[in-house]
Amino acid sequence: MISIYITSFIVGGLICVIGQLLMDVAKLTPAHTLCSLVVAGSILDGFGLYEPLIDFAGAGATIPITSFGNALTHGALAEAEKHGLIGVVTGMFEVTSSGISAAIIFGLIGALLFTSKGNV
Amino acid sequence: MKNGVLTFSSMPSLYSTGVTAGPLEKKKSVFAEQFDKVYEDERCDLPTNEHGHKQLMYDAVMIALSKEKKTIDKIDFFLTGDLVNQMTPSSFTAHELGIPYIGMFAACATSVSSMITAALLADAEQARWLIAGSSSQHNAIERQFRYPLEYGSQKGATCQWTVTAAGAVLIGQHKEGNPSICCATVGKVVDMGMTDPLNMGAAMAPAAMETLSCHLKGHKKTIDDYDTIITGDLGSNGFKIFKALANESGLSHTKNFRDAGEEFYGNDPSFNAGASGSGCSAAVFLSDVYKKLQKREYKRVLLIATGALLSPLTYQQGDSIPCIAHAIEVTMDGVSVN
Numbered sequence: 196m197i198s199i200y201i202t203s204f205i206v207g208g209l210i211c212v213i214g215q216l217l218m219d220v221a222k223l224t225p226a227h228t229l230c231s232l233v234v235a236g237s238i239l240d241g242f243g244l245y246e247p248l249i250d251f252a253g254a255g256a257t258i259p260i261t262s263f264g265n266a267l268t269h270g271a272l273a274e275a276e277k278h279g280l281i282g283v284v285t286g287m288f289e290v291t292s293s294g295i296s297a298a299i300i301f302g303l304i305g306a307l308l309f310t311s312k313g314n315v
Numbered sequence: 316m317k318n319g320v321l322t323f324s325s326m327p328s329l330y331s332t333g334v335t336a337g338p339l340e341k342k343k344s345v346f347a348e349q350f351d352k353v354y355e356d357e358r359c360d361l362p363t364n365e366h367g368h369k370q371l372m373y374d375a376v377m378i379a380l381s382k383e384k385k386t387i388d389k390i391d392f393f394l395t396g397d398l399v400n401q402m403t404p405s406s407f408t409a410h411e412l413g414i415p416y417i418g419m420f421a422a423c424a425t426s427v428s429s430m431i432t433a434a435l436l437a438d439a440e441q442a443r444w445l446i447a448g449s450s451s452q453h454n455a456i457e458r459q460f461r462y463p464l465e466y467g468s469q470k471g472a473t474c475q476w477t478v479t480a481a482g483a484v485l486i487g488q489h490k491e492g493n494p495s496i497c498c499a500t501v502g503k504v505v506d507m508g509m510t511d512p513l514n515m516g517a518a519m520a521p522a523a524m525e526t527l528s529c530h531l532k533g534h535k536k537t538i539d540d541y542d543t544i545i546t547g548d549l550g551s552n553g554f555k556i557f558k559a560l561a562n563e564s565g566l567s568h569t570k571n572f573r574d575a576g577e578e579f580y581g582n583d584p585s586f587n588a589g590a591s592g593s594g595c596s597a598a599v600f601l602s603d604v605y606k607k608l609q610k611r612e613y614k615r616v617l618l619i620a621t622g623a624l625l626s627p628l629t630y631q632q633g634d635s636i637p638c639i640a641h642a643i644e645v646t647m648d649g650v651s652v653n
Binding site for chain 2: 312
């Protein structure tokens, strides 16, 4: 029971370490780092490697942004099986739509309620 | 060949200065006590950051004028700039003031480029009174050059913090006993191929060195002629590089060197490499340095403001960061050494 917490903490942490190294060592901008992690998750799922990672680490693999890439590929492949090539296009946002909608809705609520501050 | 080297034989004088700053600067800047006005609100109680930005400059001008009991209609030219697209805070200030206006852009070197242009106009007897200055507002400029604040992006150790501050100076014909501008050097654009917009200090240091060498050579001066040589906003990282470059090029010591960006927040590590922004050099030159000149703690200073001439578009397209530095020499000595 407790071991799933530990593995998810370690795996999630390692994904974040990779992101930090991309920024600090490879000197990528935050936007480039984010995109690289999304693409990495997407490619891993293409080879069927991300689902086993989720089985192993749970939230440690689903919370980081790599999971978004995984979901993009996952939806596209699932729809492609049903509808052929056109399914790649329609399926891409099948699984991710909740995440995207949530980002828009919570972004709106945040913008309505708060004003940005420049304090350190 | 002049090589950007200018001499002002009539030695236009600085009459008064106005410096305004934001709430964070009030709390954290080592120069806070010397600023004329600090705001409790980073938008100066106005609806947007850009409105606040304009107000900083407007109030700085009005403070400088009130110290000399001058009214707006006496001023012949208003020379200023900022870092926002199309410099709307400066232009909107100029609209509100109604003074003939030339928008100046040299990024963070604008504080000095506007003073040089003002000195030229005064020296050519085309103006009796002029206002020069520059300003920046943290939130507006972060959005312009880096990321919107809402994005909450991480900053690295070489990153600098754009100050919320504005400085304005009233310049007129020579007056004995006032700090006076005897000469200046307009810098060349220097590009050493740096591409990291989060390390502007390193990109700007070679430009500062180039202008310093040109100024010393062009005016036959040595660094010991100055009580201080103060750069604009190299920050702790860029300042280190600048001092190393100075040593390499044969300058024996750098003990009278200062950097406004490094000092601004008192080496507080939460500000990473220190302060930047076109308000940074203006605020420090026109408060701390100006007051030290008035008290004759300094008799001759060299102000070198440095600017990174990038735009968000150029660095996204992979271009390196061209930089510039302008130098102006201000002295309390009545007669120019030249």
